[in-house]
Amino acid sequence: MFDFLDLDRYDLFGAFWTTVQLTVYSAIGSLIWGTVLAAMRVSPVPIMRAFGTAYVNLLRNTPLTLVIVACSQGLYFTMGQTLGGEGTEGIAFRLAVLGFIVYTSTFVCEALRSGINTVPVGQAEAARALGLNFSQVLGLVVLPQAFRSVVPPLANVLIALTKNTTVAATIGVAEAALLMRDMIEREAQLIPIAAVFAFGFIVLTLPTGLFLGWVSKRVAVKR
Numbered sequence: 001m002f003d004f005l006d007l008d009r010y011d012l013f014g015a016f017w018t019t020v021q022l023t024v025y026s027a028i029g030s031l032i033w034g035t036v037l038a039a040m041r042v043s044p045v046p047i048m049r050a051f052g053t054a055y056v057n058l059l060r061n062t063p064l065t066l067v068i069v070a071c072s073q074g075l076y077f078t079m080g081q082t083l084g085g086e087g088t089e090g091i092a093f094r095l096a097v098l099g100f101i102v103y104t105s106t107f108v109c110e111a112l113r114s115g116i117n118t119v120p121v122g123q124a125e126a127a128r129a130l131g132l133n134f135s136q137v138l139g140l141v142v143l144p145q146a147f148r149s150v151v152p153p154l155a156n157v158l159i160a161l162t163k164n165t166t167v168a169a170t171i172g173v174a175e176a177a178l179l180m181r182d183m184i185e186r187e188a189q190l191i192p193i194a195a196v197f198a199f200g201f202i203v204l205t206l207p208t209g210l211f212l213g214w215v216s217k218r219v220a221v222k223r
Contacts, residue, residue, distance in 0.1 A: 010179060010182075010183055011179070012179065012196075012200075014174075015174060015175055015176045015178070015179035016175075016176050016200050016204070018093070018173065018174055018175040018176070019162070019165050019166075019175045019176045019204070020204065021093075022093070022096060022097060022100065022165040022168060022173070022175060023158070023161055023162045023165055023204075025097045026097050026100035026101055026104060026161055026165070027104075027158055027161060029097065029098075029100075029101035029105070030100065030101050030104040030105040030107075030108050030157075030161070031105075031108055031154075033101055033102075033105040033108075034104070034105035034106070034107070034108025034109040034111075034112060035108070035109075035112060035143070037052050037055060037056060037105060037106070037108075037109035038052075038108075038109045038110075038112035038113050038116065039138055040052030041053060041056070041109065041113055042113065042116055042138070043134070044134055052109070055106070056106045056109055056110065059102060059103055059105075059106045060103075060106040060107065060110070062103070064099075064100075064103050064164055064167050065167050065170055067099045067102055067103045068095075068096060068099040068100075068167050068168065068170055068171055069170060069171065070099075071095045071096070071098050071099040071102070071171075072092065072095050072096075072099075072171040075095060075098075076091060076095060082094070083095065083098065088172065089172070089173070089174060092168075092171050092172045092173045093168075093173050095171060096165075096168035096171060096173045099168075100161065100164065100165070100168075103164075104157060104160075104161050104164070107157045107160075108154065108157055111150045111153040111154055111157060112143075112146055112147070112150060114150060114153070115145075115146030115147065115148075115149045115150035116142055116143070116146045118145075118146070118149050119141075119142050119145045119146060119149075123141055123142070123145075124137050124141060124142060127140070127141045148219045148220065149220070151212060151215055151216035151219060151220075152212070152213070152216045154212070155208070155209060155212035155213065155216070158208060158212070159205045159208060159209055162201070162204055162205050162208070163201060163205070165177075169181065176197055176200060176201070177197075180193060180194070180197045
């Protein structure tokens with residue numbers, strides 16, 4: 001029977017740590033870029049609305065694998081961009097994070113935009129009547145309420161991102177899916193190996209969902 005505790009041969013914890021790092025960095029970047037995209041989509045400037053709409057519709061309907069491979073092939077192999085990474089693994093990691101941000105931010109944007117639509121129009125009108133410009137209305141009045149109302153969908157996006165990190169294996173990032181493939185090829189024990197990695201992802205995603213579910217109840221907007 002295959003010994004799963006042979007960590008000298010298979011760095012199981014190291015692979016899942018890489019998965020966690022991919023998730024955290026990508027989630028932070030996606031939240032920032034997704035917020036900017038949401039602001040563009042509700043902007044009074046037509047060109048910004050057009051860009052935001054085109055970007056979201058294009059990237060959201062593009063397969064994630066294609067986005068990740070395009071970042072690797074286009075930026076690194078064609079343009080020679082390393083994003084400050086050193087070594088093959090470091091460069092692949094940063095390119096994967098960029099790809100996840102480019103893709104996941106579209107879902108963050110749509111979740112935030114739905115939250116913006118829940119804010120009563122009268123509040124934005126009252127803020128404008130006080131002399132606040134669009135950026136101030138959005139940042140001080142609308143977005144704080146929008147974020148509170150979209151914690152559950154953002155939690156779903158984060159959980160999906162955690163599972164989507166397995167796509168990074170296509171460009172050689174040493175995360176959980178790449179190690180699982182290597183173990184299956186070497187040990188030929190598909191079911192027990194798959195069960196271990198499935199359990200690992202449950203450990204990562206289930207507490208996240210429970211915690212963010214609790215947060216959503218705590219910060220929910222009472223109307």
